[in-house]
Amino acid sequence: MVLEKESVKLLRQALDKLEAGFNLPEIHSDVDYSKMEKVLLEVAEKMQNNYPYFHPLFAGQMLKPPHPVARAAYMLAMWINPNNHAMDGSKASSPMEKEVVKDLAKMFGLKEHLGHLTGGGTMANLEGLWVAGQVHPDRLIVASDHSHYTHERVSAVLKLPFKKIKTDQFSRMDLVDLEEKLRQGNVGTVVCTMGTTGMGSVDPLVEILKLQQKYNFRIHADAAYGGYFGLLDNLEDETSEKYRSISQVDSIVIDPHKQGLQPYGCGCILFKDPSVAQYYLHDSPYTYFTSDDLHLGEISLECSRAGASAVGLWATHQLLPPIKGGKFSKDLSKSRNAALRLHDKLESSDNFFPLMKPETDIVVYAIKGQDTLSMSEKANQLFHKAEENHLYLSLYKYPTAMLENTEFEINSEYLTCLRSCLLKPEHDEWMEEIWKRLNESFALIEASN
Numbered sequence: 001m002v003l004e005k006e007s008v009k010l011l012r013q014a015l016d017k018l019e020a021g022f023n024l025p026e027i028h029s030d031v032d033y034s035k036m037e038k039v040l041l042e043v044a045e046k047m048q049n050n051y052p053y054f055h056p057l058f059a060g061q062m063l064k065p066p067h068p069v070a071r072a073a074y075m076l077a078m079w080i081n082p083n084n085h086a087m088d089g090s091k092a093s094s095p096m097e098k099e100v101v102k103d104l105a106k107m108f109g110l111k112e113h114l115g116h117l118t119g120g121g122t123m124a125n126l127e128g129l130w131v132a133g134q135v136h137p138d139r140l141i142v143a144s145d146h147s148h149y150t151h152e153r154v155s156a157v158l159k160l161p162f163k164k165i166k167t168d169q170f171s172r173m174d175l176v177d178l179e180e181k182l183r184q185g186n187v188g189t190v191v192c193t194m195g196t197t198g199m200g201s202v203d204p205l206v207e208i209l210k211l212q213q214k215y216n217f218r219i220h221a222d223a224a225y226g227g228y229f230g231l232l233d234n235l236e237d238e239t240s241e242k243y244r245s246i247s248q249v250d251s252i253v254i255d256p257h258k259q260g261l262q263p264y265g266c267g268c269i270l271f272k273d274p275s276v277a278q279y280y281l282h283d284s285p286y287t288y289f290t291s292d293d294l295h296l297g298e299i300s301l302e303c304s305r306a307g308a309s310a311v312g313l314w315a316t317h318q319l320l321p322p323i324k325g326g327k328f329s330k331d332l333s334k335s336r337n338a339a340l341r342l343h344d345k346l347e348s349s350d351n352f353f354p355l356m357k358p359e360t361d362i363v364v365y366a367i368k369g370q371d372t373l374s375m376s377e378k379a380n381q382l383f384h385k386a387e388e389n390h391l392y393l394s395l396y397k398y399p400t401a402m403l404e405n406t407e408f409e410i411n412s413e414y415l416t417c418l419r420s421c422l423l424k425p426e427h428d429e430w431m432e433e434i435w436k437r438l439n440e441s442f443a444l445i446e447a448s449n
């Protein structure tokens with residue numbers, strides 16, 4: 001197998017173009033290249049000890065490689081290393097950040113927005129909940145018990161009271177439990193997960209918006225993982241409707257470093273009401289001198305931020321704009337298609353069954369058996385056997401209390417399942433091979449049991 005290297009030639013060409021823009025006296029490098037070579041080759045050797053996250057046979061955790069254009073643009077920016085805190089440090093890359101943030105706001109249908117890139121989804125959620133706490137001090141933050149654990153932790157950091165809402169068997173927020181909490185009063189913000197990290201399920205935003213009319217609370221959409229799915233045309237109608245409603249929420253988090261083909265270090269927070277900028281007010285004596293334009297550091301909790309992240313995302317948006325019907329959305333719909341195909345195969349399999357029909361592109365499935373303890377044990381064995389067979393899966397612990405009408409005995413608190421995040425468009429093309437290896441691995445553990 002060979003890695004994509006064509007982009008290295010283009011990077012070289014772009015570097016020549018970059019240097020032509022600086023008409024300055026020569027500087028000489030004192031790098032010891034022969035020592036550097038040794039070190040770099042040692043790094044390459046160490047990096048061989050990774051799972052092949054970039055390969056379609058890696059059908060486990062939520063990992064996908066950046067697009068070559070994102071990688072090359074990010075690296076190109078490294079010769080400058082801009083800091084998108086203040087305009088002085090990022091004359092070119094701060095405007096690029098404003099553009100990409102606007103692209104994302106537009107994708108969500110926001111007419112106005114305030115927002116910026118962040119180090120990732122955690123920081124973006126922290127800002128979303130921080131503003132929520134500024135607007136509704138001392139009122140509760142609620143999120144489903146399948147929401148990302150970051151919400152509970154971040155609420156604790158912000159010293160905001162936090163409560164969990166039950167989920168239904170499809171991993172979506174339970175509306176009965178939500179309304180009960182709303183009736184008890186003091187709920188300031190409902191976190192609506194648009195694509196859970198575990199199973200890719202989307203909370204019932206349409207109904208949550210209806211409840212908002214009655215109970216008056218903020219809605220924070222955590223679309224860190226699932227934010228791009230609104231671009232697809234192969235979702236269930238009900239799911240599409242939830243994504244269409246996202247323009248009505250107060251704040252949105254999306255992680256371009258998850259589905260958006262970016263290197264890690266690229267999250268984004270968006271607010272519908274630009275006047276929340278007032279909460280960020282500060283009086284820095286040294287950062288803002290040369291420009292009257294908005295310094296992104298004035299509306300961000302993080303100070304120094306990688307300008308390169310904005311450059312990588314900007315380049316990606318030029319090549320693959322996040323719009324309906326474009327190549328980016330077509331590739332994403334291949335991921336969804338791969339998930340649907342795996343689901344269909346599991347449905348008619350003698351060895352496996354799916355826990356639910358995937359709402360986005362994550363499939364969770366279990367091994368058929370007599371009781372949950374032995375089924376869990378087999379899932380563990382299969383996980384390891386598949387790895388020997390170069391098929392990389394992940395494990396997922398599903399609470400057995402959520403299982404309904406089972407044909408097997410429940411004798412454990414959790415059922416260990418297998419989980420495949422089919423984020424890479426190539427997963428569609430590779431599905432037969434994935435399925436073949438999955439069943440071969442299963443046959444091997446059956447033979448040894």
Ligand SMILES: *Cc1c(COP(=O)(O)O)cnc(C)c1O
Nearest residue numbers: 120121122148197222224225255
């Ligand atoms: C990944 C994820 C987060 C956390 O984001 P990081 O980028 O890992 O910091 C939060 N919420 C959801 C739904 C996620 O999938």
